[in-house]
Amino acid sequence: MIRTVFMISLLSVLRDRVALVLTFVLPLVFFSVFAAVFAPMDTASTHAVQTIVVADVGETFASHLADRMAAQPGLVVERRETEARASALAEVHVGHVGVVLILPSGLEPAVPGKSPGNGEVELHADRSNPLAAELVRGLVQSSAAELLAETYFGADPGEVREPLPVLVIDAVGAGGKRPSISFFAAGLGVMFLMFAVTGRSAILLEERESGVLGRLMAARVGMTRLLLGRWLFLAVLGATQVLVMFVWAALAFGLDLFTPRHLAGFAVTTIAVAAAAAAFGLILSVACRTRTQLNGVAVVVILTLSVLGGNMFPSFLMPEGIRELGRWTFNSWALEAYRKVFWYDRPLHELLPQIAALLAATLVFLFLARWIARRWERV
Amino acid sequence: MHKSAVDTDSVETPAVRVVGAVKRFGSSMALAGLDLQLRPGEWLGLLGANGAGKTTAMHSIAGLINLDDGIIEVFGQRVSGPQPQLIGWVPQEIALYPHLTARENLGAFGRLNGLRGPQLGEAMSWALSWTGLESRADERVTAYSGGMKRRLNIACGVLHRPRVLLLDEPTVGVDPQGRERILGMLEEVRQDGTALLQSTHEFGDLERTSDRLVIMDEGRSIASGTLGELVAETVGNHAALTLEIEGKLSPDQFGDNVCCDGSTLAATLGDVVEELPRLLEDVRRAGGHVVQLDVRRPGIAEVFMQLTGRDLRE
Numbered sequence: 001m002i003r004t005v006f007m008i009s010l011l012s013v014l015r016d017r018v019a020l021v022l023t024f025v026l027p028l029v030f031f032s033v034f035a036a037v038f039a040p041m042d043t044a045s046t047h048a049v050q051t052i053v054v055a056d057v058g059e060t061f062a063s064h065l066a067d068r069m070a071a072q073p074g075l076v077v078e079r080r081e082t083e084a085r086a087s088a089l090a091e092v093h094v095g096h097v098g099v100v101l102i103l104p105s106g107l108e109p110a111v112p113g114k115s116p117g118n119g120e121v122e123l124h125a126d127r128s129n130p131l132a133a134e135l136v137r138g139l140v141q142s143s144a145a146e147l148l149a150e151t152y153f154g155a156d157p158g159e160v161r162e163p164l165p166v167l168v169i170d171a172v173g174a175g176g177k178r179p180s181i182s183f184f185a186a187g188l189g190v191m192f193l194m195f196a197v198t199g200r201s202a203i204l205l206e207e208r209e210s211g212v213l214g215r216l217m218a219a220r221v222g223m224t225r226l227l228l229g230r231w232l233f234l235a236v237l238g239a240t241q242v243l244v245m246f247v248w249a250a251l252a253f254g255l256d257l258f259t260p261r262h263l264a265g266f267a268v269t270t271i272a273v274a275a276a277a278a279a280f281g282l283i284l285s286v287a288c289r290t291r292t293q294l295n296g297v298a299v300v301v302i303l304t305l306s307v308l309g310g311n312m313f314p315s316f317l318m319p320e321g322i323r324e325l326g327r328w329t330f331n332s333w334a335l336e337a338y339r340k341v342f343w344y345d346r347p348l349h350e351l352l353p354q355i356a357a358l359l360a361a362t363l364v365f366l367f368l369a370r371w372i373a374r375r376w377e378r379v
Numbered sequence: 380m381h382k383s384a385v386d387t388d389s390v391e392t393p394a395v396r397v398v399g400a401v402k403r404f405g406s407s408m409a410l411a412g413l414d415l416q417l418r419p420g421e422w423l424g425l426l427g428a429n430g431a432g433k434t435t436a437m438h439s440i441a442g443l444i445n446l447d448d449g450i451i452e453v454f455g456q457r458v459s460g461p462q463p464q465l466i467g468w469v470p471q472e473i474a475l476y477p478h479l480t481a482r483e484n485l486g487a488f489g490r491l492n493g494l495r496g497p498q499l500g501e502a503m504s505w506a507l508s509w510t511g512l513e514s515r516a517d518e519r520v521t522a523y524s525g526g527m528k529r530r531l532n533i534a535c536g537v538l539h540r541p542r543v544l545l546l547d548e549p550t551v552g553v554d555p556q557g558r559e560r561i562l563g564m565l566e567e568v569r570q571d572g573t574a575l576l577q578s579t580h581e582f583g584d585l586e587r588t589s590d591r592l593v594i595m596d597e598g599r600s601i602a603s604g605t606l607g608e609l610v611a612e613t614v615g616n617h618a619a620l621t622l623e624i625e626g627k628l629s630p631d632q633f634g635d636n637v638c639c640d641g642s643t644l645a646a647t648l649g650d651v652v653e654e655l656p657r658l659l660e661d662v663r664r665a666g667g668h669v670v671q672l673d674v675r676r677p678g679i680a681e682v683f684m685q686l687t688g689r690d691l692r693e
Binding site: 220 | 438536
């Protein structure tokens with residue numbers, strides 16, 4: 001009896017291609033995606049931190065320290081004169097660089113046996129990448145220790161007991177901002193947006209299976225109007241879902257949503273990303289033959305996009321090659337736009353590149369969905 | 380009942396005319412030169428075994444598929460796509476939105492077929508009354524019985540009052556009582572002037588309801604006409620008589636048109652009124668006592684068997 005039940009189960013699985021794919025292929029796909037994204041971190045460096053070092057060239061110690069910092073493989077360093085301090089700080093405020101390091105004069109005496117130095121290193125950091133500030137601070141200390149040791153102790157950094165004073169300043173994100181909250185609200189919001197619209201887009205498959213599609217076609221609704229109607233609904237549904245997520249993040253976790261600038265940026269970004277995700281969901285549903293197939297395909301495609309686009313893990317954890325690949329995903333544009341809104345406080349017009357990319361993606365997706373759906377029309 | 384959308388066509392113009400329709404799906408030929416004509420206000424039954432091409436024919440007339448060859452006209456207009464003003468489409472499946480109520484489904488399909496405002500409201504009221512679903516109009520379709528779903532399914536195709544109604548197996552899976560109700564509803568529509576083309580392999584219903592029948596086999600029409608004409612042209616109008624008899628009869632006691640195996644006697648009768656009393660008298664004289672008598676006129680099943688060599692339900 002047990003053998004018969006076992007055999008029925010076995011035959012059912014063996015003859016269900018979707019079940020086989022979900023059981024055996026899906027885990028391999030995911031493993032491969034994650035391995036491709038994160039394995040290079042074992043051997044290669046992650047994304048180098050863009051750093052501006054502001055130092056007076058007339059100050060020997062600061063100048064040498066700046067040279068050593070520029071030689072660090074984990075940093076991409078641009079050097080500026082002390083007069084350019086304000087413009088350098090502006091760069092970190094808008095997210096063009098991760099860190100601005102200001103090396104004042106008077107650092108050199110901070111060694112044993114000498115009078116304390118009268119300055120301290122200022123490290124202005126963009127905390128959207130929390131690793132960057134710590135990395136640069138560590139490199140400053142080690143570089144300074146090496147420099148002091150070579151100068152005063154015959155190349156033994158162990159003799160340098162007193163660390164160089166480093167003042168870490170949050171260039172952006174000060175004043176109670178919650179970088180991790182805005183990251184997760186945007187990342188998870190967009191990922192679940194893709195799942196939600198794809199799930200609901202399955203109504204097209206249900207209509208086809210139930211004969212409603214034939215009835216709609218006989219009523220001369222037309223495939224274009226049918227798809228546009230579905231897309232509009234999915235976009236509204238998706239935008240509402242993201243709105244609920246952000247409002248919850250604001251109320252429960254202190255996300256700074258309710259300011260005019262943030263609300264405006266949030267609204268524009270959310271409408272654009274919901275439009276793109278809805279069109280993306282349509283493509284998946286018209287490309288699949290059954291709801292079961294759609295479910296399997298959606299899981300693979302959406303999670304892959306989410307990993308590459310940075311919805312699940314911050315992109316600064318990824319190797320440069322994967323980051324570049326991620327820039328081709330529409331969800332990464334959405335995350336970038338949300339980051340500009342909530343983290344860098346950028347005005348609406350600065351969202352234009354991301355919004356334009358999302359709208360362009362929407363048009364391309366809609367065109368593709370319409371093209372694929374030809375097979376459901378008159379044959 | 381509402382008036383049809385178009386009232387100006389001549390009665391001579393066929394409601395639907397199909398000439399030499401050919402449709403291939405890959406190597407399979409679904410329609411192989413189908414000819415068919417539906418007259419205005421007529422109820423035409425489209426009969427055929429599974430795979431005969433009935434559904435493809437219906438899809439073609441509804442403008443849902445392109446023919447590889449041949450012509451289809453609806454009231455003289457060449458079909459090049461869906462014509463919802465003229466044609467109502469009732470698919471074999473329950474093509475409804477299950478999470479909407481009957482009223483909401485009717486409203487949706489009414490709007491999609493061009494009805495608006497008071498016209499839509501009037502049509503919905505009529506449809507709910509016609510289907511007998513008024514008292515449950517605001518329940519979701521998921522809560523309906525199979526027969527109720529079928530009635531609503533038909534109503535969604537008739538709501539906008541097309542002049543031609545295509546019904547693909549409209550009573551499939553419905554119990555006899557429910558089927559009677561659906562056929563009654565369709566008769567009402569036909570009385571109102573709508574031409575019905577109903578595909579089915581449930582020949583019993585069509586024998587009673589349809590004006591004419593078209594028999595399809597392998598994508599072609601192999602016979603058409605009234606039931607009487609088809610019977611006369613194929614199996615003839617002879618009645619089949621079967622008698623169950625108590626007592627043993629000898630075959631030699633009867634004529635050539637009688638087959639007797641002792642306790643059962645079978646005969647074909649040209650004129651039942653004249654020949655049956657005579658045969659019963661012969662049985663009595665031979666010492667037989669009739670315990671059961673069955674006289675049966677040949678029907679569409681016999682016609683189909685005669686024409687195709689197959690049972691209609693195969």
